[in-house]
Amino acid sequence: MIPFGAIAAGVLAANRRGQQGDAASLNVAMRFLVATFALLFVILAFQQHLPFVQVPMLVASVAVVPLLFFPAFTLSRVVVPLGLPRLAHAVARLSPPVASSAEMRAAAVFYGALAALRARSLDPETLAWLEDRLTHEVTLRATSLAAAGLLAAARGRPESARLLFAAVDALTWRTAPRAVRRVARSWLVADAARRGDFRLVASLGRGRGSYMRWPWLMGAIAERLIGAPRAPSDAVLYFAWIAAPHRRATWPMVRRALAAPRGAAGDPARAREGAGDPPLDPLGAALRAHAASLGAPSEAALLAAGRAWDAARDAPATNALIARRALALEARSSVDAVFLRLVESVERDLEVPAARAPAHIVATSPTLAAAASRARQRDLDEIDLIAKRLTRRTAQKETLHVIEEWMEWSSLRRLCERVLRDADASVHRAVFTSIFSGTCNYAVWLFNVRGEKLLGNTIFRWLLAVGRGVADEAATKLLTKNVAAGHGP
């Protein structure tokens, strides 16, 4: 006798658990339910000696079993590489990975977008279709953010993708599936490598706790390229390369890293030697070094540019050239005014690379120091602006879509971390004081009123880490209590 009552009770219990947030157990339960019935059909077909049923059953089983029991693996290794977004979406919708059970629709969009990034040709309608599917997801958490990031990347919006992936990368392993975090970090690493920001590559690949093979390899390569003090040896590089995926594509970078001597690439002394003989025309040399540092940004090129501009600023020939041209063109501006404009534009150009460069390199050149100072001041102004905006929005209950809320938070966090890197305790305290009140209230509003518990919790955690750094006991106590409130289902 079949226990209908028990089965019905079991399904309803699974359903109740699903409603309470344990979506993964419901996902697994459904898989076993389907697998059990499929197995019974196969056994029955064999028991009854029915070859016209057995063969299709076996073929179907071979196709279905991997998808049923290894959905994430099958999706990422078999379906996504085909580069068919709608198929990937359909398969992921049919058999969502267990880790993304809480966001099944978003998981389908995530794999669809991954396939879109691999597609040979892609029409914008497919992206719009995937975005439309994403809007059906009610609870937006890690998988939704990563899916939105992938769609932004596919649409050619790297800055939006950067902010969204940075938000995912900052989540704890409990709140973001590993596959999602791996994609987010791999994208961030590849993006930083594409821009030549190898300090960020090293920081992402080797400095964030959890081990991910490809980002770790790239981090190791980056450390060799920037000449980090603890750069890995050749043997470690080889080992990391063998262990990582995408071996053939990454081999040129491994060779580049092997060619770079350990702990020497970013050495200012070495860069000074590489600057060559004193140039005959300081302004021409400075312009040449400047163009080279912008064309292929690296610490050595940046230092060479900084030093060349230091020399050009002090050289009488520069003023003489400006005076000569001003006379020839009958310019109304004085030589000093033209020279100041030139210096200002040089510093503006070097702001970004100077802000990324290590403090000990920047300190060796007045031009670089001024550029880094400008960058820091600009970041501080922007932090202040965002903090005020969050305060105003909290007070006026002015809401953005949750993805935009994540992007705004990610933007503030990135600015703060950029300013706080290599900064002394007073800067840490000043930044924390300026953002704590507004950001904490904003997070409380998100958590209590809007139900965005994961975002609220993420903000609390970050504030707590910064608060502990500046030893603000009252704030730490409050934030510890807020963090303990959890991050939702």
Added chain:
Amino acid sequence: MSAGGATSKGRALAFGWPVRLFVLIVFAIFAVTFIAETVGARPGERWIGAAIIAAVAALVALPSWFVLRPHWYVDERGIERRIPLRKRAFLAWHDVTSVASSGPGFSVHGHAGARFVLAGGLGGLDVFSYLVLTHVPADRIPGDAVRRRLAHRARRFRPVPAYALAPEVHDAAVDPRARWRENPFFVLGLSPECSRVDVERTGQKLLGLLAIGSAAARTYPTPVGPGERTEDGVRAAVAELRDPDRRIGHEIWARAAAAAVPADPRADAAAPWAEAMAALGWRRS
């Protein structure tokens, strides 16, 4: 505010997981009954094979039902019904004559007898309710009860993000190479020592070439890579060089053209890795 998402199709109204779970349970009960009956059968009985085929057909029919059932889409313009192999039916919000309750769901009536019945289990009724409340005239929603039900549904509605359509957010750090690319001397392809007459003459010549669609005139070299020449860019460049105070600054930067050799990224160990995304198998990013 965009309520229908980025597509022209709008927001789909689809059954949520409770309904799907219910259908699955019903199917499971039938399957269990079927197995209970067939396990005890003697081998070789003909009806067993037919029964298995019927069961597999039922397994196929279940997802097919989800595919072949009517699908509804709503956006700011109206509501659309799609049924495979049938003509689509669209009802604009301004053509709606009344909106009424229909069991746990809603029915929408329009001109020429159009009538859409939306089941209560459909996901996306929050968006539908929001759109009805904002686009259908109040006198066409008879009764406070219907209005309250719509408002109750719409409370969960969250506006679809405009991030996909909004301009790209930028880091405050600007691209320093942009200024080099836009240097008037590079745009016009002139040397810093050229005369004012040269500037005017070259400007006119380039405008003429661009007007006839000359491909060679579309790009120009700079020390930080090629730039794209446009008619507006040429006009702006000529205007910049007419002012001696501005020209002198551009002259200094343009001197880099003769001095600077375009950097070979492979020559520098820490040069950007342009193929980084392709290494991950991502063709577009």
